[in-house]
Amino acid sequence: MAQSEDDDEAWDPIEGMEYDKRNQYIDLIKHFFWMPIDIKEPTSTAEASSETPAEASSSATPSEPKAPAPAAAAKTLKKKKKKKGKAKSNANKAPDFEDSLVGQLKLLAMHHRAEEAEQTELQEPDKNNIETEEEMRKRLSEGVKKNLDNLSGMQIVGTLENPHETWDKTAPLPQDEIDSLIRDIREIKLFLFCRLVLSQVSLLPAALRANSVQEFLNDSTIAEADLRDLCLKVAEPTLQNIRDACADFARGDKPDERILIEDDDDDDDETMADIMRADRRYHHLHTDDWFTDRVSRYGDKKKRKYKKSKSKSKSKSKVTICGKSIWDHASENAMSRDGWLQFSIMAKDCDIKHAIQLCRNWNEFSDLNLLSIWHYFPASNWTAWGMERFMQQLQQLGFFPYFTDFGAESRTHHDQVGGRSTQRRAHSMIEARNIIVGNMKRNDPVTRRFIQYLLMRAGEVLVMVRDGKAGRVITAPPKDELWTLRRKQGLGRASKNDWEDLLSVGPEFMK
DSSP states (O other), X not given: OHHXXXXXXHOOHHHHHHHHHHHHHHHHHHHHTTOOOOOOOTHHHHHHHTTSOXXXXXXXXXXXXXXXXXXXXXXXXXXXXXXXXXXXXXXXXXXXXXXXXXXXXXXXXXXXXXXXXXXXXXXOOOGGGSOOHHHHHHHHHHOOBOOOTTOOSOOOOSSSSXXXXXXXXXXXXXXXXXXXXXXXXXXXHHHHHHHHHHTOGGGHHHHHHOSSHHHHHTOTTSOHHHHHHHHHHHHSOOHHHHHHHHHHXXXXXXXXXXXXXXXXXXXXXXXHHHHHHHHHHSTTTSOTTHHHHHHHHHHTHHHHHHHHHHHHTOOOOXXXXXXXXXXXXXXXXXXXXXXXXXXXXXXXXXXXXXXXTTOXXXXXXXXXXXXXXXXXXXXXXXXXTSOSHHXXXXXXXXXXXXXXXXXXXXXXXXXXXXXXSSSOOEEEEEEEOOEEEEEOOXXXXXXXXXXXXXXXXXXXXXXXXXXXXXXXXXXXXXXXXXXXXXXXXXXXXXXXXXXXXXXXXXXXXXX
């Protein structure tokens, strides 16, 4: 009896739970790398509790734990799981309770829930967020259903660009290509892990000492909180981190190539007379601070050139993390189509609109968009950008629309009551114009020729061109033709009343 009491005093349940937590984090990282997870016997918990770091064992009484320890640890874990289940059920009930409230009571309940969320912000990494190798192989070999919820306009199915087989489902990949992609993704996962470790300063000493990921995970000097933070990043990495890892795999040991940006210094030839002339001609279309901003930029050209040369001379080196040599900076080059293919497979729930935001330059964005039109990526959310036939044709011309409104005919109406009737002469008129707003490559001959063709058809289309970098309006219709929606109503003849512009193109329209 006395011996069992000594055993209870010797075993620390908190220490056992901390060890189990640590094992869970290590198993999650192994699950991320598709590494085999060692399933140990329950007795290993009691044996390993004596091998915990000195910081954790200092609070426990120094004696050897006996056989009852694993059973007690299992009980504590069961209790903790039950508590988690209750917490989840309460969290599910909270929105239903808030829906029944109205007015200020609902605001008060939302405020309390926000405070509780801040206090219990500590979330645990979820292994279910990480796709296994078998699941990825199945997805690539069978294909997935495409997300066609945001499609609009006319789609032509059965063409070379949009065949029947790949209209609503991605094309399956051959087995040899899947094997090659899986090998590459294993390496990319290692690059991603090393870059996540590199961003966490507290893990760098252990990562620099370790020669492999397994040796890094076996390091007992790593704090549990740091391991937990790393697991959260591994379970749900950002799109930027995945993109950087794919770029690291593509460049290997080669440094970034210096790419000349075509439109980087094209404003250096701009004189003060050019700024004054542009502001005098299109002052009503420029923003309020455009003129002052351009004048200040004109005076700070030398300072900006000095800063550019200083930033370019910054040294870049490599560092070895967990036995893997990587660059200490993210790649600034555009990624190849193979890199974007690997990115689309790893970030399977990513939308193409979010992927476009990660492009380094216009050429990378244009190539990525063209590849998505031809169904190059086996992803479900990479199809809605250019599925409409009209949008595809515009994009192939180099014009990428982001806002369209072709409902002018349904909004336009002319209602008049003649003077010969018993009622007084009256009128009510509304006129609308179709709008299409998009982007084109800056300082490109194709863009210039496209704009010239549009300006030649002034009787059919009105064109306004604005420099997206400098904010300067290059060409625009006359001031009285900038309206997109106008109204005229009142008594008497319609010709005697003036139009009232409800919507017009201006500085607010471009924000």
